Amino acid sequence: MNNLAEIIAACKDLAFDLDFKRAKQWKEEKANRVVVGYLPIYFPREVIHAVGGLPVAIFGGGDRKQIIKGDAYYQSYICHIPRSVIELVLDKHTAHFDGYIFPSICDVIRNLSGIFKQQNIGKFVKYMDFPQNFLPQVGGVFLQQEMQHVVDYITEISGEKLTTEKLNHSISLYNTNRRLIEFIYDIREKYPWRLSIEDVYHIIRAGTVIPVEEHNEILEKVCAFIDQEIGKPQDKIKVVISGAFCEQPAIGLIRAIEEAGCYVVDDDYQLGSRMIIGDIDDKTDNPLEALSNAYIKQSQYSSSIYDISNPKEYRLAKIVEKRKADGVIFASASFCDPSLLDAPIFQNAFDRMGIRYIAFQYSENINQFKVIKEQVGAFSDSIKLWEDEPMTVND
Amino acid sequence: MSQEAIKERSMILQKEMVEGLFNDLANAKELGKKVCYTFVPGNLSELIRTFDLLPVYPEINALQSAMRKKSAGYIKEAEKNAHSEDVCTYVKCDVGMLMKGNIGPTGQKIPEPDILLLSYTGCFTFMKWFETLKREYPNAKVIMIHTPYQENAKMTPQMIEYMVKQFKEEVIPQMEAVSGIKYDENKLKKILEYSKEAEDWITKIFDTTKHRPSPIDAYFAGVYYIGPINIGFRGTPEAVEYYKELYNEIQERIKLGLGPITPEGEMKEEKYRLVVEGPPNWTNFREFWKIFYDMGAVIVASSYTKVGGVYDLGWRHDPSRPLETLSEYCMNCYTNLNIPQRISLLTKCIEDYQADGYITNSIKSCNSFSAGQLAMMREIEDKLEVPVGFIESDLVDPRYFSYSNIKNRLESYFQMLAQRKTMEKTEA
Ligand code: SF4
Numbered sequence: 166m167n168n169l170a171e172i173i174a175a176c177k178d179l180a181f182d183l184d185f186k187r188a189k190q191w192k193e194e195k196a197n198r199v200v201v202g203y204l205p206i207y208f209p210r211e212v213i214h215a216v217g218g219l220p221v222a223i224f225g226g227g228d229r230k231q232i233i234k235g236d237a238y239y240q241s242y243i244c245h246i247p248r249s250v251i252e253l254v255l256d257k258h259t260a261h262f263d264g265y266i267f268p269s270i271c272d273v274i275r276n277l278s279g280i281f282k283q284q285n286i287g288k289f290v291k292y293m294d295f296p297q298n299f300l301p302q303v304g305g306v307f308l309q310q311e312m313q314h315v316v317d318y319i320t321e322i323s324g325e326k327l328t329t330e331k332l333n334h335s336i337s338l339y340n341t342n343r344r345l346i347e348f349i350y351d352i353r354e355k356y357p358w359r360l361s362i363e364d365v366y367h368i369i370r371a372g373t374v375i376p377v378e379e380h381n382e383i384l385e386k387v388c389a390f391i392d393q394e395i396g397k398p399q400d401k402i403k404v405v406i407s408g409a410f411c412e413q414p415a416i417g418l419i420r421a422i423e424e425a426g427c428y429v430v431d432d433d434y435q436l437g438s439r440m441i442i443g444d445i446d447d448k449t450d451n452p453l454e455a456l457s458n459a460y461i462k463q464s465q466y467s468s469s470i471y472d473i474s475n476p477k478e479y480r481l482a483k484i485v486e487k488r489k490a491d492g493v494i495f496a497s498a499s500f501c502d503p504s505l506l507d508a509p510i511f512q513n514a515f516d517r518m519g520i521r522y523i524a525f526q527y528s529e530n531i532n533q534f535k536v537i538k539e540q541v542g543a544f545s546d547s548i549k550l551w552e553d554e555p556m557t558v559n560d
Numbered sequence: 561m562s563q564e565a566i567k568e569r570s571m572i573l574q575k576e577m578v579e580g581l582f583n584d585l586a587n588a589k590e591l592g593k594k595v596c597y598t599f600v601p602g603n604l605s606e607l608i609r610t611f612d613l614l615p616v617y618p619e620i621n622a623l624q625s626a627m628r629k630k631s632a633g634y635i636k637e638a639e640k641n642a643h644s645e646d647v648c649t650y651v652k653c654d655v656g657m658l659m660k661g662n663i664g665p666t667g668q669k670i671p672e673p674d675i676l677l678l679s680y681t682g683c684f685t686f687m688k689w690f691e692t693l694k695r696e697y698p699n700a701k702v703i704m705i706h707t708p709y710q711e712n713a714k715m716t717p718q719m720i721e722y723m724v725k726q727f728k729e730e731v732i733p734q735m736e737a738v739s740g741i742k743y744d745e746n747k748l749k750k751i752l753e754y755s756k757e758a759e760d761w762i763t764k765i766f767d768t769t770k771h772r773p774s775p776i777d778a779y780f781a782g783v784y785y786i787g788p789i790n791i792g793f794r795g796t797p798e799a800v801e802y803y804k805e806l807y808n809e810i811q812e813r814i815k816l817g818l819g820p821i822t823p824e825g826e827m828k829e830e831k832y833r834l835v836v837e838g839p840p841n842w843t844n845f846r847e848f849w850k851i852f853y854d855m856g857a858v859i860v861a862s863s864y865t866k867v868g869g870v871y872d873l874g875w876r877h878d879p880s881r882p883l884e885t886l887s888e889y890c891m892n893c894y895t896n897l898n899i900p901q902r903i904s905l906l907t908k909c910i911e912d913y914q915a916d917g918y919i920t921n922s923i924k925s926c927n928s929f930s931a932g933q934l935a936m937m938r939e940i941e942d943k944l945e946v947p948v949g950f951i952e953s954d955l956v957d958p959r960y961f962s963y964s965n966i967k968n969r970l971e972s973y974f975q976m977l978a979q980r981k982t983m984e985k986t987e988a
């Protein structure tokens with residue numbers, strides 16, 4: 166993998182490998198290795214890494230897996246991802262996974278964890294209850310206990326104990342990972358033509374299914390390539406995508422948005438990999454506490470995090486301002502409660518603040534985007550025609 | 561006393577309680593009372609009462625609006641304002657009602673909240689709902705109490721400790737600050753005594769469906785019975801009196817061998833005994849119920865009557881551990897139980913109340929209940945070999961109540977039950 170095209174091609178294969186072959190290979194390389202699948206949005210992967218586990222994100226089957234059994238589990242008015250996750254599992258795509266983690270983001274994911282439990286899927290099933298209380302001595306302690314449960318499950322299988330040293334080391338690897346990803350977004354803020362959002366997506370998603378050490382190597386190379394001028398600027402507006410943090414749009418839709426005239430300068434497609442903003446302390450005596458503090462104090466805004474003391478509409482507006490974006494595209498998976506319930510909050514605030522936006526819904530398995538492409542194209546055209554003052558954010 | 565008169569006494573008691581509350585709410589300012597909006601699952605009635613606050617339950621307002629045929633307009637109003645067609649219709653009904661002046665079910669204006677007590681129990685939407693209301697009521701204080709999910713079918717000491725810490729460090733100090741009233745643990749303990757007593761009575765009441773014929777319908781009438789315990793009266797002598805009275809009335813019915821009372825009088829013949837999973841539809845509540853009683857079907861247990869607390873398995877508020885007991889109460893509400901727990905609770909209901917069948921009423925806009933219902937149904941069918949039925953509707957959006965669809969499905973289901981009964985008789 167010596168040129169950018171090769172790297173991207175490799176990431177593309179990894180990102181959509183529904184058999185999770187790299188994880189399988191990794192597990193076979195050494196005895197007692199543990200593969201842990203986790204659902205969106207975020208899980209502190211450091212704790213899995215520190216006890217000899219490989220965290221692997223499960224984003225469903227997208228438009229690459231036909232649903233036969235999954236539909237028998239879910240009514241038509243429930244989003245698509247749980248049925249494709251069930252399909253993947255029942256078809257043994259994840260047979261080499263030891264355990265599954267279901268972060269507390271919505272009732273669908275929560276109840277899916279119960280179905281896994283009822284059907285005894287995997288050696289362990291953990292519903293990861295992230296605290297909605299943000300006092301370090303209250304919610305922070307609870308989060309540490311929750312992480313400890315995951316550690317205990319893995320240790321029981323791998324025999325590997327958690328030590329301060331190991332967890333600090335894992336934190337430092339993921340710090341590097343986050344820094345490199347942010348570097349890519351910073352470059353795209355100024356020079357979005359150097360790497361398409363589709364390529365960014367493949368590169369970041371690949372990192373959710375391979376060891377972090379390997380992903381860091383990939384990212385280092387990508388960053389070196391895009392630190393130089395490549396590609397050609399095009400006449401496109403800049404947008405931020407919000408609301409697509411769980412069930413993923415088909416890659417064709419991600420591409421279509423850019424083709425329709427929008428450089429995506431920030432997004433929440435792979436929010437889990439970017440949830441923590443900045444570094445986490447990796448030189449502490451209590452790294453579990455460092456991880457919980459990071460979640461409590463350094464999390465990105467998210468529809469699954471109680472936001473009264475830090476309202477999400479202002480946080481998104483600040484991203485728009487920072488990235489010098491022209492507008493926002495709210496993209497929600499159909500029937501996605503967290504995303505759709507937040508829509509009026511964002512949209513009413515943006516109407517007041519004068520931030521331009523459009524909104525649409527998608528489903529992971531739909532790859533016809535004619536209407537959306539037209540809508541995005543019209544949005545881009547209308548912004549190009551306006552000559553408004555630059556936007557400012559006032560709380 | 562005639563049966564009719566006895567029946568009326570419990571209803572009168574309930575009516576008096578509810579009217580009293582709405583009158584107080586309409587005059588909250590004059591009475592110098594602060595107002596606390598909160599939810600039914602995990603409702604901390606005892607704590608609200610300790611601080612002399614008046615409770616408002618947005619879900620109850622929404623369902624009342626639906627029964628009064630007002631929800632469609634409210635939902636439309638919310639949808640005009642960026643609320644999606646596909647989310648919980650309680651939220652939209654509430655937001656629409658607010659936009660239209662916040663006139664409550666009794667025609668009186670509902671006062672603005674001083675506190676939005678976000679008891680985050682068993683449903684993700686609750687958080688979004690109060691995040692939305694906070695934007696509408698910037699002066700209200702949102703007080704969050706995060707209830708951990710019973711992911712392993714257990715309430716662990718760590719989970720209880722997490723909740724107690726939230727009570728001590730955030731909830732109680734914030735309630736003190738807004739109400740201007742100091743937390744009085746002895747007062748709370750006394751209130752909890754009444755809660756415990758009311759819970760004993762309501763458990764006995766729902767247990768009467770063991771009789772044949774069942775003297776009550778534990779779903780359609782059950783939703784009325786759970787009113788006082790869920791909307792702020794748990795912890796009062798009035799609630800205890802109401803439940804005692806209701807219990808006595810039911811005992812009288814048992815003595816006389818009577819079946820449940822329906823809107824069209826007494827159900828004459830009990831043909832089928834069912835357990836129902838999922839909330840009812842409110843927009844066409846009477847029509848929906850009628851399909852059942854016309855077929856001689858009585859609901860002997862339902863999961864919906866457990867959303868505000870599960871008492872069947874013996875859990876009660878314990879006045880000697882006030883904050884711990886409030887924590888357990890929240891964690892033990894039906895939608896905070898994991899899927900295997902829900903299955904075993906429903907299985908127990910089917911067995912204990914000798915049900916002939918199990919029906920799921922899947923609510924289009926309620927993921928807390930609906931996600932996982934199909935898997936639960938299959939599991940119950942396999943385990944108990946009981947005939948299962950599945951219908952779909954919505955809580956308060958009339959667009960999703962298709963009478964003919966539901967009726968057809970239920971008729972086929974009852975035919976299946978009838979055939980099965982005939983076969984069983986023949987085999988016997
Ligand atoms: S898409 Fe939305 S509703 Fe569906 S599982 Fe993900 S967060 Fe939950």
Ligand code: SF4
Binds near residue numbers: 651926
């Ligand atoms: S989603 Fe369901 S449980 Fe939650 S508020 Fe709506 S109706 Fe109630």
